[in-house]
Amino acid sequence: MKILVTAGGTTEPIDDVRGITNHSSGRLGSFIAQDFFLEGHEVDYITTRTAVSVKEKHRLQLHYIQSTSELKAKMNQLLTENTYDAVIHSMAVSDYTPTNTTSGSAFVAQLAKEIENAKTADLKETLTHALDAFSQTKQENKKISSDEEKLIVVLQKTPKVIQMIKEMQPQTILVGFKLLVDVSNEQLVHVALESMKKNHADFILANDLHSISGDKHTGLLVRPDGDYKVASTKQQIAKLIVQSVEEKVKAKR
Amino acid sequence: MKILVTAGGTTEPIDDVRGITNHSSGRLGSFIAQDFFLEGHEVDYITTRTAVSVKEKHRLQLHYIQSTSELKAKMNQLLTENTYDAVIHSMAVSDYTPTNTTSGSAFVAQLAKEIENAKTADLKETLTHALDAFSQTKQENKKISSDEEKLIVVLQKTPKVIQMIKEMQPQTILVGFKLLVDVSNEQLVHVALESMKKNHADFILANDLHSISGDKHTGLLVRPDGDYKVASTKQQIAKLIVQSVEEKVKAKR
Numbered sequence: 001m002k003i004l005v006t007a008g009g010t011t012e013p014i015d016d017v018r019g020i021t022n023h024s025s026g027r028l029g030s031f032i033a034q035d036f037f038l039e040g041h042e043v044d045y046i047t048t049r050t051a052v053s054v055k056e057k058h059r060l061q062l063h064y065i066q067s068t069s070e071l072k073a074k075m076n077q078l079l080t081e082n083t084y085d086a087v088i089h090s091m092a093v094s095d096y097t098p099t100n101t102t103s104g105s106a107f108v109a110q111l112a113k114e115i116e117n118a119k120t121a122d123l124k125e126t127l128t129h130a131l132d133a134f135s136q137t138k139q140e141n142k143k144i145s146s147d148e149e150k151l152i153v154v155l156q157k158t159p160k161v162i163q164m165i166k167e168m169q170p171q172t173i174l175v176g177f178k179l180l181v182d183v184s185n186e187q188l189v190h191v192a193l194e195s196m197k198k199n200h201a202d203f204i205l206a207n208d209l210h211s212i213s214g215d216k217h218t219g220l221l222v223r224p225d226g227d228y229k230v231a232s233t234k235q236q237i238a239k240l241i242v243q244s245v246e247e248k249v250k251a252k253r
Numbered sequence: 254m255k256i257l258v259t260a261g262g263t264t265e266p267i268d269d270v271r272g273i274t275n276h277s278s279g280r281l282g283s284f285i286a287q288d289f290f291l292e293g294h295e296v297d298y299i300t301t302r303t304a305v306s307v308k309e310k311h312r313l314q315l316h317y318i319q320s321t322s323e324l325k326a327k328m329n330q331l332l333t334e335n336t337y338d339a340v341i342h343s344m345a346v347s348d349y350t351p352t353n354t355t356s357g358s359a360f361v362a363q364l365a366k367e368i369e370n371a372k373t374a375d376l377k378e379t380l381t382h383a384l385d386a387f388s389q390t391k392q393e394n395k396k397i398s399s400d401e402e403k404l405i406v407v408l409q410k411t412p413k414v415i416q417m418i419k420e421m422q423p424q425t426i427l428v429g430f431k432l433l434v435d436v437s438n439e440q441l442v443h444v445a446l447e448s449m450k451k452n453h454a455d456f457i458l459a460n461d462l463h464s465i466s467g468d469k470h471t472g473l474l475v476r477p478d479g480d481y482k483v484a485s486t487k488q489q490i491a492k493l494i495v496q497s498v499e500e501k502v503k504a505k506r
Contacts, residue, residue, distance in 0.1 A: 011274065016434050016462055017345070021264065050303055092270070104407075108380040111364070115376060123368060127361040135403065146348035146410070150388065154357075155404040181269050192468035209269055225404040 001041040001249060004084045005033040006091035008051030008142060010068050014153060015144045018101045024068060024092035026051025028217065031238035032088050033060055039242060044082065046074055046091065068094050068158045079168040086173035087165050090205070096155035104150030114208045125234075159210040166200035173248050175241055176201040182211045185220065192222040203244060205237065254294040254502060257337045259344035261304030261326075263321050267351045267406060268397045271340065274312040277345035279304025280499030284491035285341050286313055297335065299327055299344065302493060321347050321411045328414055332421040339426035339498045340418050343458070349408035352388040363387060419453035426501050428494055429454040434462045438473065445475040456497060458490065 007029020009022035026047055033045045033054050043060040047053075055062065063078070065071045071093060102110075114130035115123070135154040144151065165174050180188060180197050194205035203224045211218035219237040221244060222228040229244075231237040259280020262275035279300055286298045286307050296313040300306075307313065316331070318324045324346060344482035355363075367383035368376070388407040397404065418427050431448050433441060457475045464471035472490040474497060475481040482497075484490040 011276075014273065017276055017432060018266065018347075019274055019276060021272055023264075023272060024272055066338040080392075094271075096404050104381070104384055108384060109375055111380055112376040115368075123365040124361055127364055128357070131357055131361060131403065131405075149410050150384065151349050153406040153408065155406065157402050159400070239282060 001036075001085040001246075002044075002082060003033075003036045003041050003245075004044045004046070004078060004082075004087045005029055005036065006046040006071070006087075006089050007033065007046040009092040010048065010071055010094045011066050012051075012068060012094045012097040012158075018144070020094060020096070020098060020155075022092035022094050024051070026091075027215075028234045028237060029088075029090040030054040031234050032090060032241055035238045035242045036088075039246070041085075044078055044084075046071065046078075047067045047245075068097060068161065072159065072161050072164070075164060076168075077088055079165065084169060084172045085174065086175065087169070087190050088175045088241060088245070089162055089165065090177050092177075092179065093161055095156055096160050098136050098153050099156045101144055101151055102134075103148035104152060105148065107134070107152040108243075160199070162199045162201075170200075173245050173252075174199070174201045175203045175205060177206050178206045179209060180206070183208060186218055189222055189226060189228060192220070192228075193224075193226060196222070196224055202248060203239065203241070254289075254338040254499075255297075255335060256286075256289045256294050256330060256337075256498075257297045257299070257340045258282055258289065259299040259324070259340075259342050260286065262302040262345040263301070263324060263347045264303075264319050265321060265347045265350040265411075267354055271397075271460040273347060273349070273351060273408075275345035275347055277304070279344075280468075281487045281490060282341070283307040284487050285494055287342060287489045288495045289341075292499070294338075297331055297337075299324065299331075299389040321350060321414065325412065325414050326418070328417060332418065335427045337422060338502050339428065340422070341428045341494060341498070342415055343420065343428075343430050345430075345432065346414055347411055350411050351406050352409045353390050354397060354404055354406045355387075356401035357405060358401065360387070394492075406450065411450070415452045415454075418462075426456075426505075427452070427454045428456045428458060428498065428500050431457050431459045432462060433459070436461060442475055442479060442481060443474055445473070445481075446477075446479060449475070449477055455501060456494070 008026035009024035011021045013018040013019045033043050037043045037059050045060045046063045063074050065074050111130050118126040176199055178192050188206040192206040196204050206220045215234050217234045219231050220228045221240050231240045261279030262277035264272040264274045266272045286296050290296045290312050298313045299316045316327050318327050364383050371379040377409050431445050441459040445459040449457050459473045470487045472484050473481045474493050484493045
């Protein structure tokens with residue numbers, strides 16, 4: 001089988017020296033990639049330079065990315081060049097990316113100007129337009145000076161990378177990941193099913209930040225019918241995913 | 254000699270799964286710590302879990318921190334408990350930390366309300382107050398929902414950790430670091446001298462992001478009289494710092 005695994009967390013640049021990072025060590029993804037190639041499968045592995053590296057990394061095809069837009073470009077390339085039996089998308093992808101950053105005082109000055117020149121009496125509309133204009137202004141991406149008391153960062157939603165997977169390869173088995181914070185198993189399954197529908201995933205590994213501590217890691221591998229299996233370490237989650245994907249691929253043949 | 258070395262980059266939490274990170278591998282700092290203990294000195298080493306680890310790390314005292322406020326607390330503790338011959342503060346510390354994050358629409362609604370209820374006709378004053386109020390509102394630090402088109406993050410300046418070093422230990426030799434982007438050597442030295450004065454540092458290692466690529470790393474070790482020595486790899490910078498600190502400590506005795 002040919003498998004694509006993504007692992008680690010993206011970083012969106014604020015300027016040349018700062019970025020917004022999604023915390024993810026990439027450790028779970030590294031176990032998944034490892035288990036797939038130990039079972040004799042061919043693995044493409046998209047990760048970041050700050051994520052943990054896979055043991056025996058010479059045995060898989062490594063692709064490094066940093067930002068969400070780099071991930072999107074790399075995914076597009078790999079999904080165009082190859083046909084995957086399964087895609088395991090464990091990377092923590094930034095939902096938002098900084099569009100423009102400025103000092104508090106410059107931000108206030110710009111908003112005040114927009115309000116004074118507004119063509120409508122609707123204050124909310126004026127402010128919404130001002131925010132749009134601000135986020136569309138190109139920022140010089142050098143190091144922002146640290147003399148100001150406040151900085152304002154406006155973030156814009158990023159395109160959902162996971163959605164392009166089934167669009168480009170409807171035949172592939174897609175395993176998505178959903179991380180929530182401090183919710184019940186019922187809520188985990190509920191959100192997993194929603195995510196599955198939206199992204200046409202075959203499995204969602206749903207987990208709660210508060211049930212992760214080192215290699216202890218509670219994960220629910222949810223299926224479209226709402227049934228799920230539970231694993232309690234990163235190694236068990238990796239095994240469960242490899243097994244479930246292999247079964248599903250066999251069943252389809 | 255007893256030495257304190259800081260290395261890596263801090264991360265300021267936006268919520269439970271995202272943070273603002275200062276990019277720094279901690280590699281230069283790891284060479285500095287290593288060279289100090291190879292010369293027979295005792296080293297306390299403050300770093301982050303995502304920074305590169307030092308070879309033979311059992312030979313130094315490791316202290317892990319993540320955010321600027323954790324760094325400040327750890328520095329305060331170590332500078333209270335120990336007397337250092339020198340402090341090499343190579344860590345890339347966040348100048349700003351997120352105070353509050355909200356959706357674009359909630360932000361607009363709040364600003365509009367403040368303007369409507371304003372007691373002054375001065376729009377800038379009203380907006381400044383609104384921004385202050387917003388940044389003082391406590392945010393629930395869970396995972397922010399990704400349904401909104403825009404997010405607004407307000408960052409507040411952090412206290413300068415470097416300034417507490419000479420305040421607490423006026424006798425110590427302090428080596429500070431200054432990273433700029435795309436400037437001349439004259440500008441590097443100029444900014445280094447300003448930083449030296451403000452922080453009462455004995456040396457500033459000034460460097461330019463564009464002159465760093467892997468182990469190739471141009472660094473100017475600037476002295477209070479404006480004289481400087483140049484090193485062109487991370488290893489050379491480490492050696493230059495160890496040598497200069499040793500000379501300075503001997504000269505003081």
